[in-house]
Amino acid sequence: MNAPGSTAAMPAAFDDPASDDAAAATAADAPRECALARQSRAALSDDGLLASVLPGFRPRGAQQDLSAAVASAFEDREPLLAEAGTGTGKTFAYLVPALLSGRKTIVSTGTRALQDQLYHRDLPRVRDALGRGLRTALLKGRANYLCRHRLERARGENRFQTPAQASHFQRIVAWSGRTRMGDLAELESLPEDSPLLPMVTSTAENCLGSECPFWGECFVVQARQRAQEADVVVVNHHLLLADLALKQEGFGEILPGAEAFVIDEAHQLPELAAQFFGEGLSARPLVELARDAISECREVAGALATLQEPARALEQATRQLRAAMEVLPARGTRPQLLAVPEVVVELDALEAALLALADALAPLADAAPGLEACLLRARDHHGRLGRWRDLDDGGRDAGQDDDRAAAEAAGDSDDAEDAAPTRDDDVRWYELSPRGFRLQRTPLDVSGPLRAHRERSRAAWVFTSATLAVEGRFDHLARRLGLYQPRTLLVPSPFDWATQALCYLPPGLPEPSSRDYTAAITAAVRPVLEASGGRAFLLFASHRALREAAEGLRDGAWPLFVQGEAPRHVLLQRFRESGNGVLLGAASFREGVDVAGGALSVVVIDKLPFASPDDPVFEARLEAIRRAGGNPFRDEQVPQAVIALKQGVGRLIRTETDRGVLVLCDPRLLGKGYGRRFLDSLPPFPRTRDVADAVGFFHED
Secondary structure, X not given: OOXXXXXXXXXXXXXXXXXXOHHHOOHHHXXXXXXXXXXXXXXXXXXXXXXXXXXXXXXXXXXXXXXXXXXXXXXXXXXXXXXXOOOOOHHHHHHHHHHHHOOOEXXXXXXXXXXXXXXXXXXXXXXXXXXXXXXXEXXXXXXXXXXXXXXXXXXXXXXXXOHHHXXXXXXXXXXXXXOOOOXXXXXXXXXXXXXXXXXXXXXXXXXXHHHXXXXXXXXXXXXXXXXXXXXXXXXXXXXXXXXXXXXXXXXXXXXXXXXXXXXXXXXXXXXXXXXXXXXXXXXXHHHHHHHHHHHHHHHOOOHXXXXXXXXXXXXXXXXXXXXXXXXXXXXXXXXXXXXXXXHHHHHHHHHHHHHHHHHHHHHHHXXXXXXXXXXXXXXXHHHHHHHHHOOOOOOEEOOOOHHHHHHHHOOOOOOOOOOXXXXXXXXXXXXXXXXXXXXXXXXXXXXXXXXXXXXXXXXXXXXXXXXXXXXXXXXXXXXXXOOOOOEEEEEOOOOOHHHHEEEEOOOOOOOOOOOOHHHHHHHHHHHHHHHHOOOEEEEOXXXXXXXXXXXXXXXXXXXXXXXXXXXXXXXXXXXXXXXXXXXXXXXHHOOOOOOOOOOOXXXXXXXXXXXXXXXXXXXHHHHHHHHOOXXXXXXXXXXXXXXXXXXXXXXXXXXXXXXXXXEEOOOHHHHXXXXXXXXXXXXOOOEEOOHHHHHHHOOOO
16 A cells, blocks of 8 residues: 655645655646636635635635645546645635535535534635535434424323423424424534433434325425535535445435535544444344334234233343443453353343344234334344354454553554555444443444445545644555545645744653653643643543542642533533633543634643554454554554544644643653654644743743
8 A cells, every 4th residue: 555645735736656756846737727726726815705705814825725636636536635734724625616616515524513513604604705606405314303203202101201301302392393404403402412312313223214194394304305406515424424334324315416525524534434334233222122112002903912021021131231241341342241151141132032022013014114113123133133143254353462452552562664454354342331232343444345435426535634644644544545546635734833832742751651650740741731820731541540630730720620520512611711721631622622712722642642452443453454464553553643642732723823832741752763753743843841941931922
């Protein structure tokens, strides 16, 4: 695999890995740009349409380069990997050619929050500035839309566990009478994890389709119709991947007509794709099936007498299986789970309960669409469970070479020479939640199906993010996406890193595995926090270290906000409002968090963010690389950790006027040979080992 990174050179200066002259591209390349690329540059120039209409718009050469690259990819229907550093303005850079081209374009974002922001804020501004009367649509998975049929069902039942739930349900009922889109995001007071959501939304399994009495006013159907008719459709990665994997989530009717795809936050795609190209079975759908079977009995005389006992047995079997799993770690491999005799007994009981419910439903299925749907769900769940338990179909277990994987993840291996691809098979594993479980089959390599879907579409595919490259090269992500020698473009951040930021590497810290490591870094960063007056993120590799550091910083002259003590969005809001807060968070705060201005002036990262060696899928992927003759640490663990570190570092400087200090505590950055790969992948800011420099940074004019 050879897909090295590129330069952020001149217009349309793509890095073709087959050419040694790509980095030497000059302005002489500009005339080769297609008409769409030239139009996109012009729209984003100092006298272009956006500058003349949008208040505060500032032209950026890097943004124009990226926009021209996207336009050329559109024109040639070629894939493009483009890293755009923070501050480039990549959203406008890809929206401009998408709208100017007139091609049917699907834009996919990393989260529903980013999806809403792009659709409701960025897209209308660019469309209006360009004067293009194109039709746009927002499309989410069906779980985001109110299902009128299930709402009516829930109104006739009393399944509320608390008065608060009953009150929230009445708000949903009132809102249902006035909403036009049925998007539950309109209900800001409804928590994302509300137990009411499964009661008022549908899944692909329990949807009645055209036999539903509310089919004519179905919000999911209406959203799909709007998307079919639109020129630009904004989706999220979960929906895109669900459709590619034929999970019937949303818009199979739309994909064949798309001429271009833009995948924003593309660094997330391989891990998410593994979820969707795999197969799972979890506790909640099993319990919901049992309850829905009883609920549907109202339509058919005598059905309740037939289904009540097998439905009750299924719910009981699900709960007993979870209870038997209580002795297990929160996440582990199939052999770990099957080594517990009680678990095997309860798996047998669950399999029998699903079969019994299916047998009871079969003679009733023709009597009501809801009962037919329940029958199909019972058979599907039974098949999933059987496939997860059966190893005769070519799958394999995780769990091999635990000690070696753990040592490599701890950072005790240096670089090797030859890369190797992973094998295309899957791994069986389980995961526990406080009251539920999930049994999962996950493919180790999704490059094949991703490549097949991309080639079948015959469309342009643009993959972009602020964190795609490792040491300026795209080999790692290109391989995982199934891209062979793609066009690449690396557009550095336009910020003045030499004056806006400083990287402080505290000296004298113990090894990260040391028992007193967290106490040592807490002491090392305290002078910086005192100089900055708080205004800091401290990002930790583990929740244990996070809690320990919190105890050591509670006596500081700043309000402390600790992940786990309040919901994530509440912590962020309180942090912003405090003006001098110190927020302690784990991996989820490394990305998708935007705090511009003086409220955030310090980012501390305790350890290099290597993936946990006890993650069964990651462990199996490493073993596959090893079996193929590669070096798992060099080929997989380091690149993944570099991208994760870049995400965390990206929280520090968000605008041209931000200033701040990055504190990288891990001594392996300078003590291990692979440390340079991390440092060489970061923005070009000055580095120091003297705490006086870090303290003095906040006293400069």
